[in-house]
Amino acid sequence: MISQNVSLKKYSTFKIGGPAKFFAEPKSIAEIRELLMFCKKNNEKFFILGNGSNVLFSDNGYDGLVIKIGKNLEAGKSLHDVIQAAANKGLGGIEKLEGIPGTIGGAIFMNAGAHGQQISDCIKSVVSVTTYGEIVTRTNEECKFSYRNSAFRMLDEIIVSAEFDFTPMPKEAIKSNRKEVLTWRREKQPLKYPNAGSVFKNPTSNLPLSGSNLSAGYLIDSCGLKGCRVGDAEVSELHANFIVNRGNATASDVKALMEKIVQEVKKKHGIVLEPEICIF
Numbered sequence: 001m002i003s004q005n006v007s008l009k010k011y012s013t014f015k016i017g018g019p020a021k022f023f024a025e026p027k028s029i030a031e032i033r034e035l036l037m038f039c040k041k042n043n044e045k046f047f048i049l050g051n052g053s054n055v056l057f058s059d060n061g062y063d064g065l066v067i068k069i070g071k072n073l074e075a076g077k078s079l080h081d082v083i084q085a086a087a088n089k090g091l092g093g094i095e096k097l098e099g100i101p102g103t104i105g106g107a108i109f110m111n112a113g114a115h116g117q118q119i120s121d122c123i124k125s126v127v128s129v130t131t132y133g134e135i136v137t138r139t140n141e142e143c144k145f146s147y148r149n150s151a152f153r154m155l156d157e158i159i160v161s162a163e164f165d166f167t168p169m170p171k172e173a174i175k176s177n178r179k180e181v182l183t184w185r186r187e188k189q190p191l192k193y194p195n196a197g198s199v200f201k202n203p204t205s206n207l208p209l210s211g212s213n214l215s216a217g218y219l220i221d222s223c224g225l226k227g228c229r230v231g232d233a234e235v236s237e238l239h240a241n242f243i244v245n246r247g248n249a250t251a252s253d254v255k256a257l258m259e260k261i262v263q264e265v266k267k268k269h270g271i272v273l274e275p276e277i278c279i280f
């Protein structure tokens, strides 16, 4: 079940990352427990991976076990599949998350959102496995969702499934919302090159310039950083809050470019941008 020395490049939408010392894709909770036992016995750390659409792996890889949550577990299903299955029954509420290339587990961990909807809007409860192999069920409130955040960021737990509370909606309305956001994504996001979505969180509204909904993209663009490069990492010309991999970008390139962005935005606007992507 456990492979060794597995390149993480193909498991990240950025197409960046060195090898994982150990790598496994469990098919059940029982297998997750076995992997956790393996880590305890061998004193190895572990990292939970969904679709890798919000991570930047180190060029040195990961010195431990990467546990990939794939489709065999409910949390490994794609957001698209869940939105589609709900839509077939005339249920909506997170249909505007269509096009976000994550798994349910990753979306819950990050509280993924777009166009005024976030996954937490439709979560009734979440089931996770602790490092001791215990199963815990948390209500929506107990998940402590906020902007791109949840209690799971502070917990070393593996999300395995969730119960949803969708909203009955006319099928046509769901279809039209999904179509609209997909068109928007195709026009506004640099989908031609490997990337990990928005690199920085949008600053909150109690900041110097504010009152407004300042977006990280606007702030970066206003510093003239579109097209700025370090190695093969480039601030997208299409959307300034995306860094794209123009070929052989390394994690060091992306980190150096992020550092430059943070400095320039701070100098011009007095705002310190916080990363949205998970960096390892």
Ligand SMILES: Cc1cc2nc3c(=O)[nH]c(=O)nc-3n(C[C@H](O)[C@H](O)[C@H](O)COP(=O)(O)OP(=O)(O)OC[C@H]3O[C@@H](n4cnc5c(N)ncnc54)[C@H](O)[C@@H]3O)c2cc1C
Residues within 6 Å of the ligand: 013, 047, 048, 049, 050, 051, 052, 053, 054, 055, 069, 075, 099, 100, 101, 102, 103, 104, 105, 106, 107, 108, 109, 110, 111, 112, 113, 114, 152, 157, 158, 159, 160, 189, 191, 195, 196, 197, 198, 278
């Ligand atoms: C083109 C593009 C567009 C995007 N647009 C958006 C957008 O509009 N809105 C938005 O919010 N995001 C967006 N993203 C970012 C990303 O797709 C979401 O954050 C997504 O929810 C991450 O899911 P994932 O399965 O890929 O998680 P991963 O990237 O694999 O992991 C992200 C984090 O979640 C943790 N994690 C993953 N699965 C589990 C689990 N089962 N249990 C515990 N922890 C887990 C990981 O340890 C990691 O820390 C975009 C990304 C891309 C590439």
